[in-house]
Amino acid sequence: xxxxxxxxxxxxxxxxxxxxxxxxxxxxxxxxxxxxxxxxxxxxxxxxxxxxxxxxxxxxxxxxxxxxxxxxxxxxxxxxxxxxxxxxxxxxxxxxxxxxxxxxxxxxxxxxxxxxxxxxxxxxxxxxxxxxxxxxxxxxxxxxxxxxxxxxxxxxxxxxxxxxxxxxxxxxxxxxxxxxxxxxxxxxxxxxxxxxxxxxxxxxxxxxxxxxxxxxxxxxxxxxxxxxxxxxxxxxxxxxxxxxxxxxxxxxxxxxxxxxxxxxxxxxxxxxxxxxxxxxxxxxxxxxxxxxxxxxxxxxxxxxxxxxxxxxxxxxxxxxxxxxxxxxxxx
Numbered sequence: 001x002x003x004x005x006x007x008x009x010x011x012x013x014x015x016x017x018x019x020x021x022x023x024x025x026x027x028x029x030x031x032x033x034x035x036x037x038x039x040x041x042x043x044x045x046x047x048x049x050x051x052x053x054x055x056x057x058x059x060x061x062x063x064x065x066x067x068x069x070x071x072x073x074x075x076x077x078x079x080x081x082x083x084x085x086x087x088x089x090x091x092x093x094x095x096x097x098x099x100x101x102x103x104x105x106x107x108x109x110x111x112x113x114x115x116x117x118x119x120x121x122x123x124x125x126x127x128x129x130x131x132x133x134x135x136x137x138x139x140x141x142x143x144x145x146x147x148x149x150x151x152x153x154x155x156x157x158x159x160x161x162x163x164x165x166x167x168x169x170x171x172x173x174x175x176x177x178x179x180x181x182x183x184x185x186x187x188x189x190x191x192x193x194x195x196x197x198x199x200x201x202x203x204x205x206x207x208x209x210x211x212x213x214x215x216x217x218x219x220x221x222x223x224x225x226x227x228x229x230x231x232x233x234x235x236x237x238x239x240x241x242x243x244x245x246x247x248x249x250x251x252x253x254x255x256x257x258x259x260x261x262x263x264x265x266x267x268x269x270x271x272x273x274x275x276x277x278x279x280x281x282x283x284x285x286x287x288x289x290x291x292x293x294x295x296x297x298x299x300x301x302x303x304x305x306x307x308x309x310x311x312x313x314x315x316x317x318x319x320x321x322x323x324x325x326x327x328x329x330x331x
Contacts, residue, residue: 007181009304011311014146014175017186017247019043019290023140024152025132031122031330032078034086034132035152035173037188037245037287038140042070042099045287046257047112050265051241052278055081055115062112062285064255072099073137074285075113076153076173076190076243079127083115086133093137114283116192117239118156120165122330146188148174148319153243157192157320159272160206161240162221165331167208171197174316176308182294185304186247187264187312194218194240194279195272199314212324219273241281242272244312246305248286251293257286263302267309 014022019041026033047062057075061068072094077083094100094109101108119127136152139145148154154173161168171193177186191197195218196206207218246264261284268284269275276282286305 009178009180012177012179012184014177014186015144017177017184017289018249020247021140021144022146023136023138024145024147025136025139026152026155027126028155029123030126031156032118032126032128033152033155034075034077034128034136036090036136036140037074038137039072039289041291042072043287043289044254044257045071045074045285046254046261048258048261048265048284050276050284051280051282053239054241054281054283055084056283057084057087057113059112061110064258068254069101069110071112071287072109073111074245074287075111075133077113077115077128078118078153078156080115080117080119080239083128084113085130086128087111087113089130089133090137093134093141097141114243116153116157116190116241116243118192121156121158146175148172148315150320153190154316154320157190159191159193160196160208160218161194162207162218167210167212169205169208170320170322170327171205172316172320174312174314174319176311176315178304178308180304183296184249185301185308187244187305187308189242189244189309189312189316191242191313191316192240193242193272193275194277195274197313197317198271198273204314205317222274240279241283242268242275243283244268244309245285245287247289248301249290249292249294250288250296250301252288252298252301256298257288259298260286260302260305264305264309267306268313271310271313
């Protein structure tokens with residue numbers, strides 16, 4: 001096994017991760033969208049669902065005890081469970097290019113999807129659909145656009161919501177990547193969290209005071225509920241989910257990738273506080289991509305993924321800053 005311990009991690013553009021192509025489609029007026037990760041060479045993937053309220057499609061296929069098949073595309077979307085319809089359009093585009101499992105009676109693309117709840121921001125009556133999924137998939141097949149901020153699945157993302165949207169802030173989708181020797185690890189994260197976001201231990205976004213002039217603590221808000229308390233923001237209809245996917249050229253099997261998702265969750269918990277609550281649908285994927293895999297030690301990959309996870313979450317926040325008036329006009 002090749003050693004990577006002699007080299008320090010070096011930040012690289014996410015587009016340097018070979019074997020994954022990103023496409024986005026979104027409705028800027030309704031504040032919702034879709035991001036598609038297309039794998040020209042079918043990928044091995046695992047998933048770990050840590051939140052209590054996920055909206056997902058076909059994720060059981062990625063469990064080690066299943067008859068797992070190579071993944072053709074991964075979809076992140078808005079619209080909560082309604083937005084899962086976007087995968088229909090992604091499957092149609094995959095079928096057109098012959099990507100999928102050949103049953104002998106037709107190609108069945110292997111497509112998984114997870115969605116955030118963005119119905120409380122923008123126009124909740126408009127959700128990602130088959131056409132939006134097809135457009136995002138087509139853009140992923142034809143190019144590669146790992147763009148951060150208020151695009152794709154991050155269009156309607158917000159955070160800091162224990163007391164509802166009136167004290168929350170805008171978030172979005174973020175990316176980060178690094179390499180150590182020949183090993184490459186990248187993370188894409190859609191940050192639609194109930195909690196606050198921290199970078200290097202310092203809060204950079206989240207719950208605000210009632211006058212929206214200072215930070216308050218989402219963690220303290222949850223703790224203050226007490227043993228028999230109810231969710232402070234439940235009456236406002238807010239629901240939350242942070243979605244993340246780790247992409248690596250490490251030659252790892254499905255059980256090893258499952259372990260990487262567990263280790264990477266440490267990075268999510270360092271960056272978001274609180275996280276993995278029953279009011280979140282937090283989900284982490286780990287995907288081994290590309291046709292030229294490199295041998296790598298699983299602990300090194302997991303530790304690196306956790307570090308890159310923090311950077312991707314911070315990027316989602318920093319790339320999504322909007323004016324107070326624009327935020328208020330959409331809640």
